[in-house]
Amino acid sequence: xxxxxxxxxxxxxxxxxxxxxxxxxxxxxxxxxxxxxxxxxxxxxxxxxxxxxxxxxxxxxxxxxxxxxxxxxxxxxxxxxxxxxxxxxxxxxxxxxxxxxxxxxxxxxxxxxxxxxxxxxxxxxxxxxxxxxxxxxxxxxxxxxxxxxxxxxxxxxxxxxxxxxxxxxxxxxxxxxxxxxxxxxxxxxxxxxxxxxxxxxxxxxxxxxxxxxxxxxxxxxxxxxxxxxxxxxxxxx
Amino acid sequence: xxxxxxxxxxxxxxxxxxxxxxxxxxxxxxxxxxxxxxxxxxxxxxxxxxxxxxxxxxxxxxxxxxxxxxxxxxxxxxxxxxxxxxxxxxxxxxxxxxxxxxxxxxxxxxxxxxxxxxxxxxxxxxxxxxxxxxxxxxxxxxxxxxxxxxxxxxxxxxxxxxxxxxxxxxxxxxxxxxxxxxxxxxxxxxxxxxxxxxxxxxxxxxxxxxxxxxxxxxxxxxxxxxxxxxxxxxxxxxxxxxxxxxxxxxxxxxxxxxxxxxxxxxxxxxxxxxxxxxxxxxxxxxxxxxxxxxxxxxxxxxxxxxxxxxxxxxxxxxxxxxxxxxxxxxxxxxxxxxxxxxxxxxxxxxxxxxxxxxxxxxxxxxxxxxxxxxxxxxxxxxxxxxxxxxxxxxxxxxxxxxxxxxxxxxxxxxxxxxxxxxxxxxxxxxxxxxxxxxxxxxxxxxxxxxxxxxxxxxxxxxxxxxxxxxxxxxxxxxxxxxxxxxxxxxxxxxxxxxxxxxx
Numbered sequence: 001x002x003x004x005x006x007x008x009x010x011x012x013x014x015x016x017x018x019x020x021x022x023x024x025x026x027x028x029x030x031x032x033x034x035x036x037x038x039x040x041x042x043x044x045x046x047x048x049x050x051x052x053x054x055x056x057x058x059x060x061x062x063x064x065x066x067x068x069x070x071x072x073x074x075x076x077x078x079x080x081x082x083x084x085x086x087x088x089x090x091x092x093x094x095x096x097x098x099x100x101x102x103x104x105x106x107x108x109x110x111x112x113x114x115x116x117x118x119x120x121x122x123x124x125x126x127x128x129x130x131x132x133x134x135x136x137x138x139x140x141x142x143x144x145x146x147x148x149x150x151x152x153x154x155x156x157x158x159x160x161x162x163x164x165x166x167x168x169x170x171x172x173x174x175x176x177x178x179x180x181x182x183x184x185x186x187x188x189x190x191x192x193x194x195x196x197x198x199x200x201x202x203x204x205x206x207x208x209x210x211x212x213x214x215x216x217x218x219x220x221x222x223x224x225x226x227x228x229x230x231x232x233x234x235x236x237x
Numbered sequence: 238x239x240x241x242x243x244x245x246x247x248x249x250x251x252x253x254x255x256x257x258x259x260x261x262x263x264x265x266x267x268x269x270x271x272x273x274x275x276x277x278x279x280x281x282x283x284x285x286x287x288x289x290x291x292x293x294x295x296x297x298x299x300x301x302x303x304x305x306x307x308x309x310x311x312x313x314x315x316x317x318x319x320x321x322x323x324x325x326x327x328x329x330x331x332x333x334x335x336x337x338x339x340x341x342x343x344x345x346x347x348x349x350x351x352x353x354x355x356x357x358x359x360x361x362x363x364x365x366x367x368x369x370x371x372x373x374x375x376x377x378x379x380x381x382x383x384x385x386x387x388x389x390x391x392x393x394x395x396x397x398x399x400x401x402x403x404x405x406x407x408x409x410x411x412x413x414x415x416x417x418x419x420x421x422x423x424x425x426x427x428x429x430x431x432x433x434x435x436x437x438x439x440x441x442x443x444x445x446x447x448x449x450x451x452x453x454x455x456x457x458x459x460x461x462x463x464x465x466x467x468x469x470x471x472x473x474x475x476x477x478x479x480x481x482x483x484x485x486x487x488x489x490x491x492x493x494x495x496x497x498x499x500x501x502x503x504x505x506x507x508x509x510x511x512x513x514x515x516x517x518x519x520x521x522x523x524x525x526x527x528x529x530x531x532x533x534x535x536x537x538x539x540x541x542x543x544x545x546x547x548x549x550x551x552x553x554x555x556x557x558x559x560x561x562x563x564x565x566x567x568x569x570x571x572x573x574x575x576x577x578x579x580x581x582x583x584x585x586x587x588x589x590x591x592x593x594x595x596x597x598x599x600x601x602x603x604x605x606x607x608x609x610x611x612x613x614x615x616x617x618x619x620x621x622x623x624x625x626x627x628x629x630x631x632x633x634x635x636x637x638x639x640x641x642x643x644x645x646x647x648x649x650x651x652x653x654x655x656x657x658x659x660x661x662x663x664x665x666x667x668x669x670x671x672x673x674x675x676x677x678x679x680x681x682x683x684x685x686x687x688x689x690x691x692x693x694x695x696x697x698x699x700x701x702x703x704x705x706x707x708x709x710x711x712x713x714x715x716x717x718x719x720x721x722x723x724x725x726x727x728x729x730x731x732x733x734x735x736x737x738x739x740x
Contacts, residue, residue, distance in 0.1 A: 051291070112404060112405045112406060113405075115405045115406055145393075152386070152389060153386050153390065155382070157378075158378055158381070158382060161382050161385065161386070165385065165386075165389045168389065168393055169389065169392070169393060169396075172393045172396050172397055172400075173396065175397065175400060176349070176396055176397070176399070176400035179400050179401070179404040179405075180399075180400045180401075180402075180403035180404045180407075181403070183349060184291065184292035184293050184347065184350075185291035185292045185293075186290060186291035186292055186293040186345065186347075186350050187293070187347060187349045187350045187353065189291060190342075190349070190350045190353030190354050190357070191353055193338065193353065193354060193357045194353045194354075194356055194357040194360070194392065196357070197356075197357035197358070197360040197361050198357075198360055198385075198389070200360075200361065200365075201360045201361060201363070201364035201365070201381070201385060204364050204365060204367070204381070205364060205367075205378055205381045205382060205385070208367060208368070208374065208377040208378045208381060209378040211374045211377075212374050212375050212377065212378055
């Protein structure tokens with residue numbers, strides 16, 4: 001067992017749970033930044049420094065795009081229905097789901113290791129021996145997938161759907177590393193491009209949602225620049 | 238090297254175009270120049286062009302050249318039509334990005350890279366054009382979320398399938414030295430086939446995942462359709478087909494029940510898509526349901542094992558997309574010219590605009606096909622291989638629904654003129670006159686732009702003819718049945734990693 005790797009995997013899972021379950025947008029974005037920013041360090045062996053740097057920068061940029069979009073988005077109207085955000089079942093339940101996903105993924109990784117070219121693991125009674133690098137990476141990935149499926153495909157607003165999609169894809173990429181080994185550098189860069197694209201699309205959607213809240217008829221602009229033409233006495237957030 | 242050059246032009250060009258979308262002229266100028274350069278570079282792709290990049294090999298091929306040239310040409314012409322019609326500056330940017338990542342995804346042998354890249358391009362193509370949604374800003378976020386979900390779902394499913402394929406229990410590793418296959422592996426291969434096919438169903442918008450396709454097509458200008466539901470979806474299907482061919486079909490496992498499920502879904506898309514296209518009255522739904530029907534035929538390539546089916550599937554996917562790009566171009570220009578989208582309100586449209594009539598005629602020939610055309614033969618082969626016997630004949634007949642859908646549109650074009658068609662302005666070319674003051678100043682510097690402004694719609698119709706012609710050309714030639722993917726260039730997924738039109 002590599003304790004640092006386990007800690008990193010737990011940080012990814014905790015970030016995912018916070019991102020999915022937080023009701024406050026800024027808290028959710030902090031969780032997202034942690035989940036996306038720490039995930040590149042989850043692997044054994046670690047990728048090349050340049051590839052890892054690209055993944056970290058890509059993750060940070062994706063999270064920053066969402067933060068910028070949320071920052072300039074107008075607040076929800078004081079009256080009228082406000083779409084609820086965050087998980088409907090609460091963070092304790094999401095955390096328990098993640099724990100269940102960890103158990104399943106570690107068992108799965110153990111089974112895969114037994115079928116691998118090195119044959120069955122030698123010490124099957126050592127519980128800590130189950131926490132191989134592949135197992136913890138797969139566990140962090142599966143936990144992310146499990147908690148992100150509902151917000152990604154049944155999210156009630158643009159921010160929730162985007163965060164769910166980012167966590168889901170991050171989980172899929174981690175699970176792929178856990179069960180099939182580390183991918184090549186170009187495939188990792190492909191993952192960065194995908195996360196960035198979802199970040200851009202999410203920022204765009206959040207901007208569009210903000211414009212809908214304002215009810216401006218003249219059209220939409222890119223979210224990152226959407227606040228440029230706001231009057232200086234815009235309603236305080 | 239040529240593929241990398243194409244990517245190096247398309248990606249920055251697309252990003253710059255998207256960022257400058259609020260400055261129409263600058264966006265179109267940069268985007269159209271980039272698209273033009275992409276056509277030139279795509280035409281220079283050669284099979285011997287291989288470049289190692291970040292642990293993988295980027296390689297060209299004759300098939301990739303055909304696909305990339307048609308894709309880039311379509312991107313350029315749709316950008317040109319949008320510029321002439323004064324709309325759609327939010328489409329060209331994501332289209333170019335989609336072209337760049339699509340070419341990169343198709344040129345590597347590892348399907349994992351292809352799926353990630355193509356999903357990234359599709360995400361942008363699905364969401365960025367929502368600023369042009371009909372119905373105002375209130376409809377934009379909902380449409381964006383509705384379009385984002387299937388794209389993300391399809392990408393996630395396929396990346397997981399690739400992970401399974403390369404894992405210790407996947408066929409690339411788990412098949413014994415003598416080729417013996419464990420029953421559990423056979424079961425998991427069947428599930429993987431269904432999973433990837435489900436992803437293709439979702440991504441292409443086949444029945445039962447067709448709702449988002451119809452919503453997207455009816456809510457946005459038709460120029461937004463080919464980047465997402467046309468070329469991008471075709472590339473996704475090609476990568477999927479290559480992965481299934483190498484990872485599953487090459488093992489020789491029967492998978493009869495699973496392939497039967499695929500046949501049922503494909504048949505439903507062909508039959509119901511054709512019927513829906515006939516029953517609907519507006520031209521956007523004619524486009525949407527013809528795409529659904531084409532997706533059904535493409536799914537048949539996943540239903541029957543063997544190289545004949547794979548080759549026919551490749552030919553059909555590319556030809557269908559190229560032809561339906563022509564239909565999208567016709568829909569775009571027709572709706573913009575006559576300000577209506579109902580067939581009953583379009584009586585006499587071809588008499589007012591013969592160029593549009595020619596465009597739809599070319600689309601009709603490409604969609605229905607003639608014996609000897611690659612698309613026609615590919616469709617017949619796919620149906621015959623997956624559905625032998627009389628049922629196959631019935632399904633094949635249903636697959637000719639475009640003859641009815643497009644044929645009656647053509648007939649209405651020479652019918653009595655409806656009021657919207659009669660009242661439409663700037664339909665015919667203006668070679669003389671004082672439109673927008675273009676005859677006031679004889680200087681070419683002012684004359685040419687003024688003439689282009691005055692003739693925007695006829696020029697857009699001419700561009701639509703070109704798109705339809707390219708579609709017909711691809712339908713005639715296809716990708717070439719000798720194209721064989723699956724050359725392994727990836728070092729991380731083992732021998733037989735999936736490729737599509739890789740070297």
